Amino acid sequence: MRGSLSLAMQGDIGLWGLVFCHSSTAHSVEPPVRDAIRTLVQMATQRMLLLRARQEARYLQRVQDSLVLRARSEPQSPQQLLYEQASIWMKLFRAHGVVLWVNGGCYQAGVTPTPEVLSQFVLRLERSHEHSGPWCTRELAKETLTASLAMPDQCGAIAVPLPMNSTQRAWLIFFRPEQVETLYWAMQPTASPHPASIVAPSVAWYEEVVGKSEAWQRVERLAAVDLGEDLTLAIAAYEIRSLNMHLECERQALAEANQRLERLAHFDPLTKVWNRYRIEEAINAELVAANRYAATFSLLLFDVDNFKQINDTYGHSVGDDVLVALARLVESSLRGCDHLGRWGGEEFIVLATHSDVEAAVGLAERLRTLVAELRIEGLKQTVTVSIGVAVWQAGDSCKTLISRADDAMYRAKHGGRNRVEMALEPVPPVY
Numbered sequence: 001m002r003g004s005l006s007l008a009m010q011g012d013i014g015l016w017g018l019v020f021c022h023s024s025t026a027h028s029v030e031p032p033v034r035d036a037i038r039t040l041v042q043m044a045t046q047r048m049l050l051l052r053a054r055q056e057a058r059y060l061q062r063v064q065d066s067l068v069l070r071a072r073s074e075p076q077s078p079q080q081l082l083y084e085q086a087s088i089w090m091k092l093f094r095a096h097g098v099v100l101w102v103n104g105g106c107y108q109a110g111v112t113p114t115p116e117v118l119s120q121f122v123l124r125l126e127r128s129h130e131h132s133g134p135w136c137t138r139e140l141a142k143e144t145l146t147a148s149l150a151m152p153d154q155c156g157a158i159a160v161p162l163p164m165n166s167t168q169r170a171w172l173i174f175f176r177p178e179q180v181e182t183l184y185w186a187m188q189p190t191a192s193p194h195p196a197s198i199v200a201p202s203v204a205w206y207e208e209v210v211g212k213s214e215a216w217q218r219v220e221r222l223a224a225v226d227l228g229e230d231l232t233l234a235i236a237a238y239e240i241r242s243l244n245m246h247l248e249c250e251r252q253a254l255a256e257a258n259q260r261l262e263r264l265a266h267f268d269p270l271t272k273v274w275n276r277y278r279i280e281e282a283i284n285a286e287l288v289a290a291n292r293y294a295a296t297f298s299l300l301l302f303d304v305d306n307f308k309q310i311n312d313t314y315g316h317s318v319g320d321d322v323l324v325a326l327a328r329l330v331e332s333s334l335r336g337c338d339h340l341g342r343w344g345g346e347e348f349i350v351l352a353t354h355s356d357v358e359a360a361v362g363l364a365e366r367l368r369t370l371v372a373e374l375r376i377e378g379l380k381q382t383v384t385v386s387i388g389v390a391v392w393q394a395g396d397s398c399k400t401l402i403s404r405a406d407d408a409m410y411r412a413k414h415g416g417r418n419r420v421e422m423a424l425e426p427v428p429p430v431y
Contacts (some may be wrong), residue, residue, distance in 0.1 A: 002023065002024060002025055002026040003022065003023030003024070003025060003026045003027060004020065004021065004022055004023070005020075005021040005023075005029060005034075005037070006018060006019070006020055006021075007019040007021075007037060007038060007041045009041060009044075009045040009048075010042075010045065011045075011049060016045065016049070017045070019041050021037075056219040056222075059092070059219055059223060060219065060222065060223050060226060062092060063092055063223040063226060063227050064226055064227075064230065066085055066088050066089060066092065066227070074241075075234065075237040075238040075240075075241045076234070076238060077238055078100050078102045078105070078107055078170075078231075078235050078238070079100075079105075079107045081100070081231065081234060081235075082098065082100045082107045082108075082109055083107070083109060086098050086109030086110065087109075089174070089227070090109070090110055090174070092223070093158070093174045093220060093223070093224065094176065094214060094220075095110070095174040095175055095176050096110050096111045096175060096176065096177050097109070097110035097111040097112035097154065097174070097175035098110055098112070098172070098173065098174050098175070099112050099118055099171070099172075099173040099175075100170070100171075100172055100173075100231070101118065101122050101170055101171040101172075101173070102162075102164075102170040102235060103164075103168070103170070106118055106119070110175075111153050111154070111175065111177070112154075112175055113149070113150070113151050113153075113154060113175075114150075117149050117150055117151065118173075120149060121146065121149060121159075121173075122171055124145050124146075125145070125159055125161075125171065126169065128145060129159070129161070132161060132163065133221075133225070134158050134159060134160045134161075134221050134224050134225060134228075135158070135159045136156075136157065136158035136159070136216045136221060137156060137157060138155065138156040138176070138212045138213045138214070138215050138216065139155070139156070139211060139212050139213075140154055140155055140156065140157055141155070141211060142211070151175075153177065154175040154176070154177065155176060155177055155178040155179070155211065155212060155213040156175070156176035156177075156212070156213025156214065156216065157173060157174065157175050157176070158173070158174050158216050158220070158221065158224055159171055159172070159173045160172045160173075160224045160225060160227070160228035161228070162228050162231055162232045162235070163232060164232065164235065164236070170231075170232070170235065172224070172227065172228050172231060174224070176213035176214055177213060178210065178211065178212065178213060179212065179213050179214045180208060180209070180210055181208070181209040181212065182206055182207070182208050182209075183206060183207045183208075183209060184205075184206045265277070265278075266278040268327075268341075268342040270320060270323060270324060270342075271323055271324055271326075271327035271328075271342050272324075272327070273327045273331055273340045273341055273342055273348075274339060274340065274341035274342070275341065275342060276341065276342065276343055276344060278341060279339065279340075279341025279342075279343070279349050279351060280341075280398060282339050282341075282351055283299070283349075283351055283398050283401070283402075284398055286351060286353060286392075287392070287396065287397070287398060287401075290392050290396075291394075294394075295353075295354060296354065296355065296356050296391065296392055297351065297352060297353045297354065297355055297391075297392050298352045298355040298356070298357075298359070298360035298363075298389060298390065298391045298392065299349060299350070299351060299352070299389070299390045299401055299402065299405045300349065300350035300352060300360065300363065300364050300367070300387055300388070300389055300405070301343065301347065301348075301349050301387070301388045301390070301402065301405035301406055301408070301409050302347070302348055302350075302364075302367075302368075302385040302386060302387040302388070302409060303345070303346045303347040303348070303385065303386065303409065304322060304323070304326065304346040304383060304384075304385055305383075305384045305385060305386055305413070305417040305418060306381075306417070307319065307322070307345075307346040310322060310379065310381070314378060314379055318376065318378050318379055321376050321377070321378070321379075322376050322379065322383055323342075323346060325374060325376055326348070326371060326374065326383065326385075327340065327342070327348070329370055329371065329374055330348065330350065330367055330370075330371070333366070333367060333370055334350065334352075335352075337353045337354065338350060338351060338352050338353060338355075338363075339351040349402075349405075350363070350367070355391075356391065357389075357391050357422070360389045360391055361389055361420060361422065364387045364389050364420040365420055367385070367387065368384070368385060368387055368418065368419075368420055371383055371384060371385050372384050372418065384417060384418035385418070386409055386412035386413045386417050386418065386419055386421075387409060387412060387419070387420045387421070388404075388405045388406060388407065388408030388409030388410070388411070388412055388420075388421055388423060389405065389408060389420060389421070389422050389423060390402075390404040390405035390408060390422075390423035391423070393425070404423035404424065405423055407423060407424070408421040408422060408423040408424070409421065
């Protein structure tokens, strides 16, 4: 070959390719022919660049679509994302292994190094790769960062940092196997004394390149960055959802704890009716209303007759059963505006709102009769109560009202038990 013509194929950022024309004889090429060839090469270059751009756009779209469907559904964990999409990603990036490293967790698919080796790999990446772009190589065995790591089945890698927050990064890593590449040459080196001439080889000459993977193309690096950004958003959405679920569980636990505290603060643990503190609160509130609007109300203070005898004869568990059954019976017999509280021991108070003397006595007699009909398993004697009734009078306080009801209850006990007694009218002060 004695003649040669070379034409440059210019891309957007410089030399994109070359066209070589060879001839076995030397001859000149006329300017019109050269111009026509140059025009033809320019047209072909623009067409090929356009085709490449369209191909890259379709490829980038396929990579983006691999997470679009997932983004519309319930957020998934990094492990779920990797295991469901690994085969698609490995096909798109011509890889035989993929790793997602998130918060110290290593999720792997395909042919990858051991978790111990990956841990060292990520640690070195964190120390040496500070910028946000991908790190890639086609010769892991010759890279300073990876040469000492045991990766016998991997030859190329691309690692994309995923910025989870200001201080922590996750990593998406693809691995490629060795790809033996055969290069065929149109000419071969020669020791000819005429270096300017092109000597036709007598035997076809080719070279095999080993120890390398396929090169990571520019569009693949761009696609890996796009996929990394989508993954970062998907993982962040999952973490936000997990945090919200955790916060909701904490909120529910806090609400339940508050309910338990309220029950402990306001309810008697045995009978489940109001405790002394809560019923006293309600009495004070009713006193405020009575003093302001003259709304009459009554208190019924009662206790179980011969309760100590029941405990001594049948045991405290039977005594507890009596109190529980009594509380349920009385509470179920009251109006919605009335309240029952355990005052202490076997003593209970009924706060009967909007209740005058006649209504209060009628309620006390009805409750006394119901209790006398109560039957407790294991108890052979009849349960009875002695009830003292006090109706609010102007000038009453919680203390004086309960004191008058208490006096009436003890008069009922001394009068033979299983009775209802009215409180005496308060004695006006002498000046």
